[in-house]
Amino acid sequence: MPSEQKLGSAIVDTVFANMVSSQNESSLLSSEGDSQRTQYPYVTGTSVIGIKYKDGILMAADMGGSYGSTIRYKSVERLKQVGKHSLIGASGEISDFQEILRYLDELILHDSMWDDGNSLGPKEVHNYLTRVLYNRRNKFDPLWNSLVLGGVKNGQKYLGSVSMIGVHFEDDHVATGFGNHLARPILREEWREDLTFEEGVKLLEKCMRNLLYRDRSAVNKLQIAKITEEGLTISQPYSLKTFWNFAAFKNPTVGAEGSW
Amino acid sequence: MSSIGTGYDLSVTTFSPDGRVFQIEYAAKAVDNSGTVVGIKCKDGIVIGVEKLIASKMMLPGSNRRIHSVHRHSGMGVAGLAADGRQIVARAKSEAHNYESTYGEPIPIKELADRVASYVHLCTLYWWLRPFGSGVILGGYDRDGPQLYMVEPSGVSYRYFGAAIGKGRQAAKTEIEKLKLSELTCRQGVIEVAKIIYGVHDEAKDKTFELEMSWVCDESNRQHQKVPEALLEEAKAAAKAALEEMDAD
Numbered sequence: 371m372p373s374e375q376k377l378g379s380a381i382v383d384t385v386f387a388n389m390v391s392s393q394n395e396s397s398l399l400s401s402e403g404d405s406q407r408t409q410y411p412y413v414t415g416t417s418v419i420g421i422k423y424k425d426g427i428l429m430a431a432d433m434g435g436s437y438g439s440t441i442r443y444k445s446v447e448r449l450k451q452v453g454k455h456s457l458i459g460a461s462g463e464i465s466d467f468q469e470i471l472r473y474l475d476e477l478i479l480h481d482s483m484w485d486d487g488n489s490l491g492p493k494e495v496h497n498y499l500t501r502v503l504y505n506r507r508n509k510f511d512p513l514w515n516s517l518v519l520g521g522v523k524n525g526q527k528y529l530g531s532v533s534m535i536g537v538h539f540e541d542d543h544v545a546t547g548f549g550n551h552l553a554r555p556i557l558r559e560e561w562r563e564d565l566t567f568e569e570g571v572k573l574l575e576k577c578m579r580n581l582l583y584r585d586r587s588a589v590n591k592l593q594i595a596k597i598t599e600e601g602l603t604i605s606q607p608y609s610l611k612t613f614w615n616f617a618a619f620k621n622p623t624v625g626a627e628g629s630w
Numbered sequence: 631m632s633s634i635g636t637g638y639d640l641s642v643t644t645f646s647p648d649g650r651v652f653q654i655e656y657a658a659k660a661v662d663n664s665g666t667v668v669g670i671k672c673k674d675g676i677v678i679g680v681e682k683l684i685a686s687k688m689m690l691p692g693s694n695r696r697i698h699s700v701h702r703h704s705g706m707g708v709a710g711l712a713a714d715g716r717q718i719v720a721r722a723k724s725e726a727h728n729y730e731s732t733y734g735e736p737i738p739i740k741e742l743a744d745r746v747a748s749y750v751h752l753c754t755l756y757w758w759l760r761p762f763g764s765g766v767i768l769g770g771y772d773r774d775g776p777q778l779y780m781v782e783p784s785g786v787s788y789r790y791f792g793a794a795i796g797k798g799r800q801a802a803k804t805e806i807e808k809l810k811l812s813e814l815t816c817r818q819g820v821i822e823v824a825k826i827i828y829g830v831h832d833e834a835k836d837k838t839f840e841l842e843m844s845w846v847c848d849e850s851n852r853q854h855q856k857v858p859e860a861l862l863e864e865a866k867a868a869a870k871a872a873l874e875e876m877d878a879d
Contacts, residue, residue: 476727483699483723485856 411463411514413437415448416587417549418459419577420518421561422527422542423570426598427520429459430574432582433607434589441589449595449604453478456492456521457597458499461546462534463514470513473502492521492528496538504536516546522599545577548585553577567596579610643757653761654754657783660763661710665839666796666830667696669707669767671778672819673812675847676769677857678707679823681798681831682840697844697856701726703736704770705844705854709796710783711763718766718781722746739770743779743787751785765795770854771846798830805829816847820857824865825872841866 413435420429435443448467449459452474460467477498481490490498496519506512512534520529531544543557556577565573571594582588590612595604623629638644639652646652665681680696696715697707700722708715725745729737746768754761761783768779780793791811794802805826814822820843831839843857843865857865 472731479702482702485695485699 409512409514411466413442413464414514414587415446415461415464415467416585417545417547417553417581418448418461418516418518419545419549419553419557419574420459420520420529420531420543421557421565421570421574422520422529422563423565423567424563425567426522426527426596427457427529428567428570428574428594428596429457429518429520430578430592430594431459431461432578432589432592434587434591435464436587439586441587444589444591445607447593447604449593451602451604452495452519452521453481454489455523455597456490456495456519457595457602458495459518459520459546459595461516466513466515470499470502470515470517474499491523491526492519492530493523495519495521496528496530496532496540500532500536500538503532503534507535518544518546521597525599548581548588549577552580552584556580575610579612582610582612641757642754642759642761651754651784654784657761657763658765661765661783661795662797662799664709664711664764664796665696666794666798666802666827667707667709667765667767668794668802668806668823668826669769669778669780669790669792670806670809670811670814670819670823671769671776671791672814672816672847674849675771675776675816675819675845675852676778677816677819677823677843677845677847678705678767678769679820679827679841679843680707680709681796681827682842683836684838684840691840696842699854700742700768700770701730701736702853703772703846704739704742704768705846706766706768707844708764708766710765714762715764715766718746718750718762718764721749722766722768725749736772738772738774739768739777739779740774740789742770743768743777743781743789747781747785747787750781750783754783754785767793767795769846771852776846797836798827798832801830802826816845816849817861820845820861821865821868824862824869828866828869828873829876841869 415435418431420427429449431448433444433446434441435446446464449457450471452458499517499519503513514534516533518531529544530538530540531546532538543561545553560573574594578592582590590609591607593605593607638646642651642653665683667680669678678697682694682696697705698719699705706719706722722742726737726742750762753759763783765782770777778790778793779787780790781787792806809822823843824841827841843862844854845857846852846854
């Protein structure tokens with residue numbers, strides 16, 4: 371891409387370059403001919419955590435959209451409904467997430483227009499997302515997201531995740547980004563098959579609080595979503611209480627007087 | 631046959647001396663020979679009903695759908711050649727999708743009707759394309775409220791508050807005109823459409839039929855969907871009862 375040229379001539383040149391490249395190059399090399407490079411993410415969301423509980427799936431994500439090291443947006447909804455049975459949570463590039471939501475909207479619409487008494491469940495949506503992300507990765511033009519996909523269909527709970535290169539997992543608890551390092555160890559210790567809704571929320575809040583202390587791109591405004599056979603609810607945004615009442619903080623320079 | 635073309639009817643790009651394009655008229659005959667499709671606009675939405683003539687006893691009930699959703703807020707009932715109708719529906723879905731992709735809002739029904747009509751008309755302009763042998767009744771609910779359009783094989787499209795195509799259209803139109811549509815809710819409209827379709831079905835000439843109905847209304851959250859089972863059964867029962875009453879006279 372002639373990034374150093376002005377917009378007007380860039381458009382003409384891109385058209386001309388595409389014409390030339392399509393004539394000269396075989397389709398195997400066309401991705402290099404369009405000079406695709408792995409992009410950089412601009413506005414990103416941080417971790418998403420998902421757990422199975424007694425009645426379904428619980429998912430938590432904060433509402434931050436970081437622009438590099440600045441926390442630029444503080445009301446980004448990163449948990450969204452997909453059709454009747456599924457819930458998606460996204461971390462990574464927010465604009466790519468919006469594009470994924472468009473694809474999913476089209477998918478769900480076409481599925482519902484069949485009007486055949488069937489509707490896409492979480493397993494199917496997860497598979498679709500994996501295919502989309504993997505194929506984009508193969509073209510060196512990834513959608514820069516890590517997604518968590520959970521839902522309940524016909525009594526069956528399903529929870530999975532998929533990364534920007536198409537690596538996908540299905541498990542009782544999943545997380546993206548820092549959540550993998552900070553939340554999942556907690557979940558490995560404390561997750562149980564028969565968590566009640568209240569216990570599940572407490573567990574998620576424990577993980578989110580840990581992320582809030584340690585992840586620089588976390589913001590203290592989160593949503594928790596619940597999906598069961600009956601339906602889906604995404605909570606209103608709220609904040610967690612934090613605790614700074616540690617002895618070491620009260621007397622920070624003990625053992626090293628004169629330092630700060 | 632009202633008037634034979636004799637030479638002026640071989641191509642859709644030929645006018646007859648009295649200014650008719652016979653191929654388009656013949657295409658309309660395909661629609662006239664198919665099962666009746668009725669659409670009405672009630673005060674809170676649209677109801678579409680189809681008299682699905684059953685070709686073979688081997689067919690499963692509920693198969694061969696004649697009413698298709700075009701988008702969340704709109705649907706079409708098709709009459710005439712089924713395969714041609716499928717093409718029209720596919721094109722309408724595509725147009726609706728493109729519009730929403732570009733403009734960010736669901737396609738206004740007027741715009742959708744325009745685009746479908748243009749497409750149907752397109753196929754009457756070239757000698758190497760034949761006209762569609764099907765007509766559609768398009769109903770939808772947008773910002774301007776519920777609207778009903780009909781598109782004919784000639785590419786003509788008008789907005790209606792009541793429309794019918796197919797075998798029993800004359801009788802159906804007479805029945806629709808008797809209704810006070812501005813006072814009917816869709817719930818009541820469903821019953822009326824069922825009565826009309828049962829009424830115009832010719833027991834003697836035709837085989838059995840299956841009634842297929844859909845609506846877009848406030849009650850369905852402005853989504854196009856099949857009329858719920860319970861209401862459909864209620865409508866069929868009322869229609870059969872009304873028929874028996876007529877026979878008893």
